[in-house]
Amino acid sequence: xxxxxxGVSFKRKRKLVQEVHSLLxxxxxxxxxxIPLLEINNLTEAIFRNLVALxxxxxQHGYDVASYVLFMSDLLSMPEDVTFLSQKDIIIHNLxxxxxxxxxFKGVRIHAPSNMKLEQHMRNLYCQLEKxxxxxxxxxxxxxxxxxxxxxxxxxxxxxxxxxxxxxxxQGVYAAISSKHH
Numbered sequence: 001x002x003x004x005x006x007g008v009s010f011k012r013k014r015k016l017v018q019e020v021h022s023l024l025x026x027x028x029x030x031x032x033x034x035i036p037l038l039e040i041n042n043l044t045e046a047i048f049r050n051l052v053a054l055x056x057x058x059x060q061h062g063y064d065v066a067s068y069v070l071f072m073s074d075l076l077s078m079p080e081d082v083t084f085l086s087q088k089d090i091i092i093h094n095l096x097x098x099x100x101x102x103x104x105f106k107g108v109r110i111h112a113p114s115n116m117k118l119e120q121h122m123r124n125l126y127c128q129l130e131k132x133x134x135x136x137x138x139x140x141x142x143x144x145x146x147x148x149x150x151x152x153x154x155x156x157x158x159x160x161x162x163x164x165x166x167x168x169x170x171q172g173v174y175a176a177i178s179s180k181h182h
Contacts, residue, residue, distance in 0.1 A: 008032070009031060009033070010033050010084070010088050010090060011032055011034055011035075012036070012089045012090045013025060013026070013027065013034035013035055013037075022036065023036055027125075028125055035090045037090065037091075038072070038091050038092070040091060040093035040095060040101055041095070045107060045108060048069055048108045049107075049108055052065055052111050053111065063112075066112045067119040067122040069108050069109060070109060071122050071126070073105035073108070076091075076101060076102050079097065079098040079102050081102065082099075082101045082102050086098070
């Protein structure tokens, strides 16, 4: 997943029982993309297609669902992306494979108008994600974390090595200073 490689964390957005649940309630906060649970079954594609068609017919009310579908189709462009979000408990599906979920969103995306203007919330979300993704510092930090510090013991070992190096240099400085005074 492209955003994950630049340090974006993905978490399921949890709601209290009394709060209203909306799939559109996606947030990007402090490098973490919070996405509400999406349960996918054999009716999901038809529901999304019908809602997108309804939005096209009543364009004056906006394109909230179509914006969400476009966003999710970008996130789920590969079956591995579906697997990743399933492991994070963001997606639950009972389709035959992760490939089918990816294809479902690609299929619904085709029916969204190509000249459709994303709703403000989704435009802001894309801008925040792209800004984070475009930062070289975030990419380097994520690369170090994913490649070298995936095991916490590697970080502890690096920290110990830095401390030992510091004290070795400090000992050398003291030895040089004390030999100068004798």
